[in-house]
Amino acid sequence: MRRSHFEAFGPICPRCRAQDDSFSKLTIAEVFKGNRSLVLEGVLHCSDASCQQEFPVIDGIPIIVPDVRLLLSTQTQQITTRSDLHHATQGMLGDASGDASEYNTRRQHLSIYGWDAYAEFDHAYEEPDTQPGALARCLETGLELLDGFEGPVLDLGCAVGRSTFELGARTGEPVLGIDLSFAMLQLAQQVLQTGRASFPGVRQAWSTKRWILQRLSMTRQTWTSGSAMRWRYRYRPGA
Numbered sequence: 192m193r194r195s196h197f198e199a200f201g202p203i204c205p206r207c208r209a210q211d212d213s214f215s216k217l218t219i220a221e222v223f224k225g226n227r228s229l230v231l232e233g234v235l236h237c238s239d240a241s242c243q244q245e246f247p248v249i250d251g252i253p254i255i256v257p258d259v260r261l262l263l264s265t266q267t268q269q270i271t272t273r274s275d276l277h278h279a280t281q282g283m284l285g286d287a288s289g290d291a292s293e294y295n296t297r298r299q300h301l302s303i304y305g306w307d308a309y310a311e312f313d314h315a316y317e318e319p320d321t322q323p324g325a326l327a328r329c330l331e332t333g334l335e336l337l338d339g340f341e342g343p344v345l346d347l348g349c350a351v352g353r354s355t356f357e358l359g360a361r362t363g364e365p366v367l368g369i370d371l372s373f374a375m376l377q378l379a380q381q382v383l384q385t386g387r388a389s390f391p392g393v394r395q396a397w398s399t400k401r402w403i404l405q406r407l408s409m410t411r412q413t414w415t416s417g418s419a420m421r422w423r424y425r426y427r428p429g430a
């Protein structure tokens with residue numbers, strides 16, 4: 192989470208908004224990991240004294256939803272699953288946990304979305320009957336139909352963030368990617384921080400972990416875990 196984007200987008204408490212339609216600003220209460228420009232792990236607080244709801248920031252992703260406990264309880268494994276294990280070890284865990292397990296479902300989703308979003312940046316990738324990058328091509332077609340626009344951009348349901356990168360590069364505006372899947376946002380955040388995308392190759396039956404250099408503009412993007420239908424913010428240009 193970029194501090195500058197947090198100030199600019201000005202997120203408000205979705206719990207207060209849902210309860211009495213009030214606008215209660217969120218503040219950065221604690222930073223456990225980060226620096227002057229980034230918050231990688233910490234806590235946001237609702238500024239309303241009668242609410243004081245806490246919203247965690249994990250792996251640079253603020254979780255801003257009305258029911259934080261529900262999201263944390265349903266996505267505990269997504270949030271805590273290690274990504275540093277060797278692909279062979281991940282495969283053994285996947286085999287042992289079964290096709291329908293949450294662990295394998297997460298791997299399959301990341302494989303499908305990661306492949307379409309980032310595999311085209313892998314020069315070694317060759318598969319004659321399929322071509323990654325469908326989402327980027329759809330986005331390009333859609334943007335060509337617009338007369339132009341200005342101001343910040345919300346990327347609702349941004350998944351692994353390819354569209355967020357493209358929107359930032361093409362509009363020159365700050366872009367906020369929103370999705371409820373923490374695992375997908377982790378991949379987006381990984382690309383932002385490292386310039387590389389690493390994800391399981393379950394769908395294509397890859398036996399190796401993929402490290403893909405990418406060439407995307409990465410100065411205008413930020414992500415949050417939240418519901419597209421419940422998100423509220425107060426944008427302040429230049430904040």
Ligand SMILES: [Zn+2]
Nearest residue numbers: 204207237242
């Ligand atoms: Zn609140």
